[in-house]
Amino acid sequence: MADDPQIVEGQRVLGVVPGKPAVGDEKVPERQKLVFTWPHLLVRHAVASLGVLLFVLAVAILFNAPLKEIANPAVTPNPEKAPWYFVGLQELLSLLHPMIAGVLLPGMLVGGLIMLPYIDRNPARKARFRKVAVWTF
Incomplete structure (x- = not known):
């Protein structure tokens, strides 16, 4: 039973790798490594x-x-024009039903972005094997 964990001073040792120090074992960094x-x-x-x-x-x-004309407090700009970051959503509203274009499609997009880390469960650490993670970030 040499593979069984042993009790050492009240702690359980699960494994020891011989020949290599533990991570962060170096107490004082060498002078050459400092910048x-x-x-x-x-x-x-x-x-x-x-x-x-x-x-x-x-x-x-x-x-x-070029700048636009000086602001006139008597004339307000057209409120039907969306800011540039909502123009695509405004175009969808003109093409589709408001419930679909304003709630379902943006909700599915945000939900899909939230679910991406759970979809790409590749255990590889190298970037060339993590195509979805590299593509999204």
């Missing part, structure tokens, strides 16, 4: 932020985005 936040990480963040800022500035200068 300081300043200047290494913060300089990279600053360079990336400046790059994004310059890109947005260049796009704003090159492409004209």
